Amino acid sequence: MKLLTGNNLKTGDVVWWTGSDWSRHIAEAADVDGHGEAIAAAEEAARRVNAPYVIDGEATPTGPRPGHIKDRIRAAGPTVRPDLNIKPADPTAGGWVI
């Protein structure tokens, strides 16, 4: 699957395209198939996202998982500060990244 990600222009937060909006939670990310670049261009022009790009991901029972560790760390947060992660109480978060 293809996922579209970027950063919120004002806050810098990592965000994922859900099909109709942006979410901080990758579990809500949608498969953008071949439309990622067009969506990115429109959303960037509307100043709803900064530096968007399309990545490869895989569908898993718990939701989309980016193919590269860099994007998994972006999705979850720094592996060395679980207290700052998007789901700080989730004990499985570290395993999901690595």
Add this chain to the structure above:
Amino acid sequence: MYKYDEFDQSIVDTRVAEFRDQVARRLAGEISEDQFKPLRLMNGLYLQLHAYMLRVAVPYGTLSSRQMRMLAHIARKYDRDYGHFTTRQNIQYNWIKLEDAPDILADLASVEMHAIQTSGNCIRNTTSDQFAGAAADEVTDPRPWAELLRQWSTFHPEFSYLPRKFKIAIVAAEEDRAAIKLHDIGLQLYNNDAGELGFRVFVGGGMGRTPMVAPVIREFLPTGDFLSYLEACLRVYNRYGRRDNIYKARIKILVHELGAAEYARQVEEEWAHVKTLGLDPPPGEFERIAAQFALPAFETGIADTVDRSDPDFAVWLDQNVKAHKQPGYAIVNISLKPVGGIPGDASSAQIDLMADLAETYSFDELRVTHAQNIVLPHVKKADLYTIWQKLVAADLASANLDLISDIIACPGLDYCSLANARSIPVAQKIAKRFEGLDRQRDLGELKLKISGCINACGHHHAGHIGILGVDRKGTENYQLLLGGSGAEDASLGRITGPGFDEDGVVDAIERAIEKYRTLRTDGERFLDTYRRVGMDPFKEAIYG
């Protein structure tokens, strides 16, 4: 410490107002990201892995308590309650909101700080000896010259768009505590045989993908010619440095390709002209700056001994406290490398505490070190035990300065969008493996440095043991290097062989260190043994 005059303050305040307008225009859609990006970078604002990252300049690593408290305030109010001290003596915040950035810069300006020229192809923050003004072995305080450099390089119109970024470091002792030979320009103040003070000038060092130790291009430069000569060095680079290839754009490539002698000849030729332009400040101006770095009002006739009866305190004293030029005083190194911690990170509460300690016990002064620690430069020996107790309570009393757990590590893939692998977890595992202080002290000075990519922000080339994180088909892999040094005996580490996974590199380091223990002679550091016996015995121990 240097105090802003009306011009300094006006420059910084004007820049804050300008950036506030630029941010407003970006958020209103009047300028695109392509237009805005170079503007935010000129103010130290990057877009990193998780958010915007702000890099704040700490000129030559010197801070007042008031400035340090402002750094804590920014961490608390605008970020996530901590900051990261860097190998360039700066501080970075990892979770900044664009909409807050102008207010942060305004807060910094209120204490004579800024983020100007912490990015971009310009002259970056000048770094220096963290013991400057206090060190028993220095010939003079190098910071007045560093401040002169700051004023000369700030918004220098000719050098705002160099082929690539440009880093200058300056020391005034034989012991190099600022890695000057691994900078674009390294300056060493010393007295020549005639007793005159001047600079030994090194040009063309650096790390990154093409590491080089800088050659000397001028053995002695009179202090009065300081700025005009540097202007000539930069002019030659600005004219002939390569702009066609980012990987060959640093001055080290130019010096290497021309040869040090030819580069030096071109500089001398340019200097003959530059000298006539009146760039060197009159002695009175230098004296005005130097007066602001006058020694504090040290007490005289005070006790020069310390009660060592508390054994834990005695260990900290031996490891983290260094000789001061003034009898009765000492230099305190506060390690930001607790076992299990993140090298260089400090919470806002810890930053506040260090500011309080400086205000009460160190003439209101602190230093940031390129090894990502903090220094209280002027502490009465009689106060050392009290300070240590307060540091213990704040988890800031790790007695590991220059030991294997005093690891330099870049933010790596946990924070940095350029990184290929994580650095911090490797540092944590190594620190944990060698946790026992007795074992660490038995190994002696051992500088271990980790970078998460070839850009070498973690100085892996200069580590007695260096680690470089790479991406091998989407998996983190770690190359091991031995034999580097960023000190006066500067050298570049050599790769041992095939890389390792995260746990494998920790095991490999342990095998190398056990080998060292069997090979060392009395008083020999790991680096000394490596230099004596070469790579082969270590390679055999590591790979079997």
